[in-house]
Amino acid sequence: MGKKSFFRERDVNRILNLNPKRVSKARGLVEKIDGLADDEALEVRTQIIPGKFYRGNLSGWEAGRKCYKHGNLVMLSNPKTRHEALANNDIPLAIRARDLGNLEGMREEEINFVGYGWYPVQGRDRRKRKVPFVWLPEGQRIFAYAENMAGGIDVMPSGSTIEDEEKHANRIVKEGETIVCRVPSRRQKESRYDLKLNHVPVEGVTERRAVVWSLNSEYEQGRAPEHSLLGNIRYTFEYDREGSNIFTFYPPDVAAYIATIKHFNEKHNLTPAEMSPLALMSKRGADFYKKLCNNTLVFDPTFTGRKDHLRKLYLVEKSILLARATGVLGHDEIMFWDPSRDGKLKDYDWRIDNQQL
Numbered sequence: 001m002g003k004k005s006f007f008r009e010r011d012v013n014r015i016l017n018l019n020p021k022r023v024s025k026a027r028g029l030v031e032k033i034d035g036l037a038d039d040e041a042l043e044v045r046t047q048i049i050p051g052k053f054y055r056g057n058l059s060g061w062e063a064g065r066k067c068y069k070h071g072n073l074v075m076l077s078n079p080k081t082r083h084e085a086l087a088n089n090d091i092p093l094a095i096r097a098r099d100l101g102n103l104e105g106m107r108e109e110e111i112n113f114v115g116y117g118w119y120p121v122q123g124r125d126r127r128k129r130k131v132p133f134v135w136l137p138e139g140q141r142i143f144a145y146a147e148n149m150a151g152g153i154d155v156m157p158s159g160s161t162i163e164d165e166e167k168h169a170n171r172i173v174k175e176g177e178t179i180v181c182r183v184p185s186r187r188q189k190e191s192r193y194d195l196k197l198n199h200v201p202v203e204g205v206t207e208r209r210a211v212v213w214s215l216n217s218e219y220e221q222g223r224a225p226e227h228s229l230l231g232n233i234r235y236t237f238e239y240d241r242e243g244s245n246i247f248t249f250y251p252p253d254v255a256a257y258i259a260t261i262k263h264f265n266e267k268h269n270l271t272p273a274e275m276s277p278l279a280l281m282s283k284r285g286a287d288f289y290k291k292l293c294n295n296t297l298v299f300d301p302t303f304t305g306r307k308d309h310l311r312k313l314y315l316v317e318k319s320i321l322l323a324r325a326t327g328v329l330g331h332d333e334i335m336f337w338d339p340s341r342d343g344k345l346k347d348y349d350w351r352i353d354n355q356q357l
Helices: 012-016 029-034 060-070 082-087 092-105 135-149 165-175 208-214 228-232 251-265 283-294 315-329
Strands: 021-023 042-044 073-075 115-118 128-132 154-157 177-183 193-200 216-219 246-248 296-299 310-312
Touching (some): 012 296, 012 310, 029 042, 029 283, 029 315, 060 315, 073 092, 082 208, 128 135, 128 315, 135 251, 154 251, 165 208, 177 251, 193 208, 216 251, 283 296
Parallel strands (some): 042 296, 073 115
Antiparallel strands (some): 115 128, 177 193, 193 216, 296 310
């Protein structure tokens, strides 16, 4: 099924109608994309996916999928043990700002990270958490759609169904809350995703500093988020030492967490917002992503879908370019939502041409 109109983007032909300018160097690409007007476009003629992923004469498509799974992550310098976490006053935002801020000291063309990650400090599920950069704005786009066109995202903390309130209260202090959410799909005629966010910090106590790093999600049986299969594709690759022991966050997870923040903010509880391990992108960051989707083409000699070998950016290329934007323009300009500067998340403008909300 096709995407709902809210999520539709320009195809290759519509971008070509904007008479894109050719760019052949990786250095300076971020500023060129950032400076595009809505009726301007670029044709990128430099390789974005690192060359090591093309080994074995792989196509750009194969290299992209390989890079999505095995590409470098910015590993956050969060505490490594529960004891360290309880003694550490840094909130996740401060840690992200510090670690993603390190990209600002790198050469643009050498920034090839596909996302960021961390390890939990408590509990049985110690899988590495992975947040591909591309899924952050996509999650925000789902949230905006839900708020403006679908009656919002249903949020129900499990505490509302627990009979033993004292026992439940003790558990969520140490382990976090379980939040049941119903998130709209991006595709036509598809039902909502029913998912649970586990280990959500909702109590403003010291234990929240450890709880937050265990955040994960579960989907109803038989219903997985779009693109989740990308993370399960197996390749024989010399740099792969961790196998599939990774939990990846997807757009519905991001949208659900934003809705959870909104739900608790309305109850004057800022803990989920203060302790969010998921970055909320600025308006400038979202606009940059919008230009990646609607104003940017790639010349790929391995792409056989068109005679001119032009295609839209792959997901992993968008992730890498978002990382480069963070390095070139700064963490606070891209990966930090400031309500006084950016306005409400639901009011970000995702429209193209004369598309109406």
